[in-house]
Amino acid sequence: MSKQSIVLEPVRCPDCNQTHIVKHGKSAEGKQRYRCRNSECSRHNFILNYSYRAYLPEVQQQISDMAINGSGIRDTARVLKISQTTVMETLKKKTLH
Template identity: 60%
Template sequence: MALEAVLCPCCGGSDVVKHGRSAEGKQRYKCRHQDCPRSTFMRQYAYRGYLPKVKQQIVDMALNGSGIRDTARVLHVSPTTVIDQLKKPRPI
């Protein structure tokens, strides 16, 4: 049996513990690093809109002039997800 190390996707720390299960039954994890801005995460999300890579693509497409519906159609997420992501304040 091989153990696979779980690393926090935000800070890269290995001080991670199990933190229950999601509604879909997937394992949830919690980063115990003090300075990590992300408290919980999952290794495999059920919805693509939760992925950090997709969130960054939403912002990039908006900066390049793509509309909300166009962005949602290309990335296979809902327009509500696109709007919510664009309303979030960004750190400078």
């Protein structure tokens, strides 16, 4: 009989990188949702493995960057292979400085 060891990897917040995280239900797709307990963190809820890549923070940043550089909604959606509606909703939520 061999001993099996379990390695527990702490869940980290994608924004503040803290490990003070608690489970916060499941998404409609059945993915585990988490909540960051850091009061100074701008992101409260998150999922580690998104089904739709447009929700990834890197893609959200690319949408903002492309808008600042003058790319249109259709162009951004085509390049990033996401919905035009997602591009518009993301830009509505972001405050461009």
